Amino acid sequence: MPQKLDYLKETPSQTAGPYVHIGLAPGAAGFDIYARELGWDIAGPNAKGERIRVEGIVIDGTGSPVKDVLLEAWQANADGVYPHPETAGEVEDGFRGWGRVITDFETGEWAFDTIKPGPVMGRDGQMMAPHINLWVVARGINLGLNTRIYFADEEAANAADPVLTLIEWERRRATLIAARSDRDGVPVYRFDIRLQGQDETVFFDI
Amino acid sequence: MSKPGEFYQRDRRWHPPALAQDYKTSVTRSPQYALISLENTASEITGPTFGHNDIDPLDHDLLRNFAGEGHSPIGERIIVHGRVLDENARPVPDTLVEIWQANASGRYRHKKDTYLGSLDPNFGGCGRTLTDADGYYFFRTVKPGAYPWRNWVNDWRPAHIHVSVFGSAFAQRLITQMYFEGDPLIATCPIVNTIPDPTAIEQLVAPLDRNATIPLDSIAYKFDIVLRGRRSTLFENRLEGN
Numbered sequence: 001m002p003q004k005l006d007y008l009k010e011t012p013s014q015t016a017g018p019y020v021h022i023g024l025a026p027g028a029a030g031f032d033i034y035a036r037e038l039g040w041d042i043a044g045p046n047a048k049g050e051r052i053r054v055e056g057i058v059i060d061g062t063g064s065p066v067k068d069v070l071l072e073a074w075q076a077n078a079d080g081v082y083p084h085p086e087t088a089g090e091v092e093d094g095f096r097g098w099g100r101v102i103t104d105f106e107t108g109e110w111a112f113d114t115i116k117p118g119p120v121m122g123r124d125g126q127m128m129a130p131h132i133n134l135w136v137v138a139r140g141i142n143l144g145l146n147t148r149i150y151f152a153d154e155e156a157a158n159a160a161d162p163v164l165t166l167i168e169w170e171r172r173r174a175t176l177i178a179a180r181s182d183r184d185g186v187p188v189y190r191f192d193i194r195l196q197g198q199d200e201t202v203f204f205d206i
Numbered sequence: 207m208s209k210p211g212e213f214y215q216r217d218r219r220w221h222p223p224a225l226a227q228d229y230k231t232s233v234t235r236s237p238q239y240a241l242i243s244l245e246n247t248a249s250e251i252t253g254p255t256f257g258h259n260d261i262d263p264l265d266h267d268l269l270r271n272f273a274g275e276g277h278s279p280i281g282e283r284i285i286v287h288g289r290v291l292d293e294n295a296r297p298v299p300d301t302l303v304e305i306w307q308a309n310a311s312g313r314y315r316h317k318k319d320t321y322l323g324s325l326d327p328n329f330g331g332c333g334r335t336l337t338d339a340d341g342y343y344f345f346r347t348v349k350p351g352a353y354p355w356r357n358w359v360n361d362w363r364p365a366h367i368h369v370s371v372f373g374s375a376f377a378q379r380l381i382t383q384m385y386f387e388g389d390p391l392i393a394t395c396p397i398v399n400t401i402p403d404p405t406a407i408e409q410l411v412a413p414l415d416r417n418a419t420i421p422l423d424s425i426a427y428k429f430d431i432v433l434r435g436r437r438s439t440l441f442e443n444r445l446e447g448n
Contacts, residue, residue: 007214008293008432012406013221014383015229015397016368019316023306023332023368030317033272033330035262038302061234068318074253074376084252084374098254105318122247133249135379140231142222142400144379148249167242196238205216205241206250206377 013144016137020070025102039101042073042114044094049078049118053188054132054149054178055111058103061196065108069138073099073112073149075131080118116151116187122162129157129164136193146204149191150177167202175201211437212246213377214293222400229396230357246377251436253376256302256336265334268307268347272330279329281310281348285426286384287418289341290371293435297341303431304334304370305345312353321353346424349386357396364391364398373433384429387413 021029027037043051054073058066075097076082081089083097091097103110114132122128132149150158158164164173178189193201224236244250264271269278286305290298308314308331311323315331329348337343350365366383373379385392392398392411401407409432418426 006295007435008291008295009220009406009409010217010293010434011380011382011409011432012401013380014368014400014410015232016370016381017383018318019306019314020368020381022314022316022330023304023334023370026330026332029315031272031315031330033332034265034334036260038256038260061236061238066235072379074249076249082248082252084255087248087252096254120248123245128247128249131249133376135376137381138235140229140233140235142224142226142229142232142236143218144381145237146376163244163247166244172239195235200237200239202239203237203241204244205218206244206246 013142015139015142016070018068018139020068020137021102024070024100028102039072039099042075042096042099042112043077044092044096046092047077047095047115048092049115050187051113052116053111053113053183053186054191055109055188056178056191056193057108057110058136058138058193058195063197065103066138066195067103067105067108069103069108069110069136071101071110072135073101073114074133074135075114075117076120078115078118080120082120119157126162127157127160129154129161131161131163145195146206147193147201148176148204149189151189152177152179172202175199213251213375213434213436216434220403220406222402226396226400229400232400250377251375253372253374253378255374256300256372258336260302261334261336266343266345268330268333268345271333273328277328279309279326279348281326281329281351283346283424284349285344285346285418285420285424286367286412286429287342287344287415287426288412288428288430290337290343290373290431290433291341292373292433296435297337297339298373298433299337299339299341301337301374302334302372303337303343304332305347305367306332307347307350307367308353310348310351312351323351323353352389352391361396362391364389364395369429369431371431371433378433380431380433382431383410385411386427387411
């Protein structure tokens, strides 16, 4: 018998279920318990860069909106720096880089306000286009889904992005690119997520 | 030089697949294309950090964090405790652990839950805490009740507590559910059984931990949580792009 490897196994995932709001956004579940709910302010008041809104809807395989989703966003600041001890560089005071948002119980729409991140250094010295990392959980999703939001007005950077170009099917890359519009002077990016079916969003095994 | 590198690949045969026919809601919510495998970059090996300013000391005590002054929730008083470790068996310190659960009658304090079981005016059903330097955490709560749900006509969820953990990287983010040793409903639950490997299911079942009970007060269940581990190698892994 060879020696035994003594690694532990990762705890298996289970669905977040329909009542994920109780734990992670109790205000939305209908009660007030924590002095501070987490994840409602991604960038903070001092962040440099362009203030933007990102919004969308999550659509299931029947084409219907999914109304009990929780999404978490993770992004760098405008200089491409993540607020984390392993990254070189500082972020603005109050910049968390992380946000949590739920879909509306009636419409399935979600939205968060942040700043547009800068490009981030990737592997092998290849710069990654500005993007927001997204993690999607809900009833019926057995293991959280990872995807990325890229920005339509970053055409040149997107074309050179090592992650987007890794996606063999060029037409699928478009599922990760949020369209930009203006609403009352605020740039709004639209990022609809299709869990399955035609134009299924690209999800990553990270 | 030696510094922590990429995370070990996630064992997707250990986790439930996206599509599990017997858990009906997964049928239309499961991606059908293969996931695109991505080698770790800064976007995956970093993740949000939390501190004691983010939470309150009482947040981990579900017996008190919603109860009126001098009151406590109805139900079996329990302690849920354990450690958050990585696959290398190293503790994960200072990480946020959030839980939520039904009350003792199987009812959630949620505007979308319409089950017949009663709400408990002294029970909210959520808690959060940070692990200490050894990765240790504990909560005080009541044992949740089983409840029926619409899947097959007569499906009942085993008693469970939902658990959300961050780790130090977005690649470690995990939500799972903790079950209780000896619950006969575990074996027949379509959500439990989305996990194909019986050994993996056992990892979600917390044993009664008599050594951690508080005599004449609360009984205890132990639930260790394992997050993805990462390489530590002398070989250049080019993660930094040099």
